[in-house]
Amino acid sequence: xxxxxxxxxxxxxxxxxxxxxxxxxxxxxxxxxxxxxxxxxxxxxxxxxxxxxxxxxxxxxxxxxxxxxxxxxxxxxxxxxxxxxxxxxxxxxxxxxxxxxxxxxxxxxxxxx
Amino acid sequence: xxxxxxxxxxxxxxxxxxxxxxxxxxxxxxxxxxxxxxxxxxxxxxxxxxxxxxxxxxxxxxxxxxxxxxxxxxxxxxxxxxxxxxxxxxxxxxxxxxxxxxxxxxxxxxxxxxxx
Numbered sequence: 001x002x003x004x005x006x007x008x009x010x011x012x013x014x015x016x017x018x019x020x021x022x023x024x025x026x027x028x029x030x031x032x033x034x035x036x037x038x039x040x041x042x043x044x045x046x047x048x049x050x051x052x053x054x055x056x057x058x059x060x061x062x063x064x065x066x067x068x069x070x071x072x073x074x075x076x077x078x079x080x081x082x083x084x085x086x087x088x089x090x091x092x093x094x095x096x097x098x099x100x101x102x103x104x105x106x107x108x109x110x111x112x113x
Numbered sequence: 114x115x116x117x118x119x120x121x122x123x124x125x126x127x128x129x130x131x132x133x134x135x136x137x138x139x140x141x142x143x144x145x146x147x148x149x150x151x152x153x154x155x156x157x158x159x160x161x162x163x164x165x166x167x168x169x170x171x172x173x174x175x176x177x178x179x180x181x182x183x184x185x186x187x188x189x190x191x192x193x194x195x196x197x198x199x200x201x202x203x204x205x206x207x208x209x210x211x212x213x214x215x216x217x218x219x220x221x222x223x224x225x226x227x228x229x
Binding site for chain 1: 148160163215217
């Protein structure tokens, strides 16, 4: 069973630039969600995708957008990067069942300078 | 208002002792799920245990058990026989929302240090 993989592991961008982070779901999982984890904080829910459609969103501005592909992999896009966007971005996959836990990737560490 | 509250920023426990990590939650949904995750210094989030709001019995998974007190809206994690490898951040999380539009809310975490 292949786990959740994220790329890249680290990224440095300049304020105002755009970034795309990628995630491959665990085999058999049809739902993917993204989280932002600032240093010393808990993960903050960005959004969730199921069957290629966004079906849940946290309190993040529209410059945070995403995609889910037919093979359930996903992208997180962030436009007009701000310094406060510096964080660990975690992708998690799961099944749609109520008791299905999230399975996380190792994250992408984004630094905005 | 915080939906998930973890009041212990840091905890120490002696190796082989038991430790309880506190978590309280707030939701008006009758159906919800509570999860605990472990995050070692390497950064990965590891699923530990799940409790559904309608589950009658407290969940157990090996050395982990969840002390679920629904009326008090608490879901404390109990780790028995602590090991040095248990040193990590621990996050309590809640899944809420109607089926198909779940949202997950995490607490701020408790850093556990197991002492030899």
